Amino acid sequence: MQPTVCVIGGGIVGVCSALYLQRAGFKVTLIESGEVGEGASFGNAGNISPGAVVPYLIPGIWREAPGWLMNPEGPLAVRPGYFLKALPWLMTAVKSATEEAAWKTSRAMRDLHGGTLEAYEAITRGTEAEGLIVLSGQLYVSEKPESAQGSELSQRMRAEAGLKTQVLDSMEIRELEPSLAPIFKSGLLLPNNGRCKNPHHLVKALAASAVRNGATILRGKVTGFQKQGRGVQAVLVDGQPQVVERVVIAAGAASGELTAALGTKIPVEAERGYHITIADSGVAPRMPVTHTDAKFACSPMNVGLRIAGTAEFGGLNGEPNWQRAELLKAQALRMFPGLRLDKVTRWSGSRPSLPDGLPALGKAPQFDNAYFAFGNSHFGMSAGSVMGKTVAEVVAGQKPGIDITPFSPGRFVS
Numbered sequence: 001m002q003p004t005v006c007v008i009g010g011g012i013v014g015v016c017s018a019l020y021l022q023r024a025g026f027k028v029t030l031i032e033s034g035e036v037g038e039g040a041s042f043g044n045a046g047n048i049s050p051g052a053v054v055p056y057l058i059p060g061i062w063r064e065a066p067g068w069l070m071n072p073e074g075p076l077a078v079r080p081g082y083f084l085k086a087l088p089w090l091m092t093a094v095k096s097a098t099e100e101a102a103w104k105t106s107r108a109m110r111d112l113h114g115g116t117l118e119a120y121e122a123i124t125r126g127t128e129a130e131g132l133i134v135l136s137g138q139l140y141v142s143e144k145p146e147s148a149q150g151s152e153l154s155q156r157m158r159a160e161a162g163l164k165t166q167v168l169d170s171m172e173i174r175e176l177e178p179s180l181a182p183i184f185k186s187g188l189l190l191p192n193n194g195r196c197k198n199p200h201h202l203v204k205a206l207a208a209s210a211v212r213n214g215a216t217i218l219r220g221k222v223t224g225f226q227k228q229g230r231g232v233q234a235v236l237v238d239g240q241p242q243v244v245e246r247v248v249i250a251a252g253a254a255s256g257e258l259t260a261a262l263g264t265k266i267p268v269e270a271e272r273g274y275h276i277t278i279a280d281s282g283v284a285p286r287m288p289v290t291h292t293d294a295k296f297a298c299s300p301m302n303v304g305l306r307i308a309g310t311a312e313f314g315g316l317n318g319e320p321n322w323q324r325a326e327l328l329k330a331q332a333l334r335m336f337p338g339l340r341l342d343k344v345t346r347w348s349g350s351r352p353s354l355p356d357g358l359p360a361l362g363k364a365p366q367f368d369n370a371y372f373a374f375g376n377s378h379f380g381m382s383a384g385s386v387m388g389k390t391v392a393e394v395v396a397g398q399k400p401g402i403d404i405t406p407f408s409p410g411r412f413v414s
Contacts, residue, residue: 016388037203
């Protein structure tokens with residue numbers, strides 16, 4: 001009889017997990033409380049970055065953080081009244097910003113992101129998703145001289161990972177992207193990075209491919225589990241038990257509540273992000289462009305130009321502060337003087353972020369048939385394909401293609 005597995009979460013990690021589990025011989029049920037692909041994956045900036053090896057938590061970051069918090073237009077915000085609740089998470093993050101910890105994180109990121117394009121190609125070939133991911137290169141720009149490439153430590157991390165990079169001056173930036181304002185003094189090109197033309201379409205197309213391969217999509221909210229000993233017997237969907245042989249939790253920012261129900265408290269913070277998407281924008285950059293000073297990204301998509309960024313801590317169920325999205329308009333106009341803002345949509349959603357900058361990936365500490373795959377923060381689209389491939393290998397009892405030790409779900413258990 002064909003073995004079965006239940007995947008909780010219909011975002012990029014969940015659908016990639018479903019497809020790779022099918023390849024490993026499993027019959028898959030995918031549970032999603034809303035519509036597939038309409039959580040954090042919907043709002044992704046679309047960067048596919050095998051070259052993402054520099055952690056956000058890097059020495060010196062906390063010297064900049066107070067200035068960001070004091071600036072209402074800064075890239076980081078903590079909601080009034082939420083600071084004390086977020087403080088334990090923030091203090092753990094501070095401990096992860098040492099040079100030793102940053103190097104460990106960088107090497108784990110290299111393994112997790114390095115094979116992303118190949119892992120996507122394997123599951124998109126011959127499907128509606130084929131062609132949605134392209135090798136485009138990515139450009140980082142700064143208004144400061146010699147700043148776009150980041151700190152000396154960042155440069156050493158890219159060099160150790162063997163990444164191809166090209167440092168650009170102001171003239172070279174203009175030649176590469178003429179639509180940019182002439183305010184940028186330094187640039188860094190990563191030619192082997194890529195982009196997704198539409199993250200929402202990608203997730204939906206991959207889910208449709210899984211269904212064609214025999215997967216079932218069950219719509220409903222997971223409210224708990226029935227357990228016996230070291231086994232999960234059933235998943236409660238809207239209170240009703242669904243018997244399972246194996247279960248993968250890939251539910252993004254909601255995953256913390258589910259892992260806690262399985263006896264493992266993982267500090268998942270719902271890091272709220274915002275984007276605007278501009279149709280008929282009047283500008284067409286060749287590749288994604290990240291403004292490293294203001295910490296936001298601009299990505300060309302088949303629905304328009306997407307401007308995405310900001311990190312806001314205010315809880316999983318907090319209402320959006322749409323002024324954060326409005327700030328992106330002003331920043332984008334400064335970046336692209338020819339931008340037209342006649343047709344703008346906006347979005348807000350919660351990224352699943354862990355305080356050491358790495359996801360939880362592997363078997364649940366207290367159960368033999370439960371597995372975790374979530375917590376990619378800003379790198380969900382970059383990590384999604386390898387996360388899905390790797391968790392499928394773990395569920396199947398195979399040796400993972402990457403070292404999953406740094407992502408151990410038990411690393412926060414004292």
